[in-house]
Amino acid sequence: MKQKILFFIFSLFIFLQTNAQCAMCRAVLESEDGQSTAEGVNNGIVYLMAIPYILVAGIAYFIYKRFSKSKAE
Incomplete structure (x- = not known):
């Protein structure tokens, strides 16, 4: 689990450094x-x-927490 979290954080920082312009804009x-x-x-x-990815990740996190909590009980 820690590896997945570290991979997510690392990929987020790499994502923020990319150039996102299309060829015409550039x-x-x-x-x-x-x-x-x-x-x-x-x-x-x-x-x-970035905003849609953050929203989807947040929704996926809450769904994961809800299902993992119900399995624990």
Whole structure:
């Protein structure tokens, strides 16, 4: 169980460091002077992509806790 938790935490940190821009967004934003807009777009994409995964993981955790509690009784 500890290995699964450590793997999840490790993969979460790796996930946060990825570049999430599509090819079109990257091409348009790289031609712009100053990369602040590109960083903002990239952070927004990662934020929008992470929220559904966090919600599904939270729901799965509560379902797991509920079923593991009923098996223990």
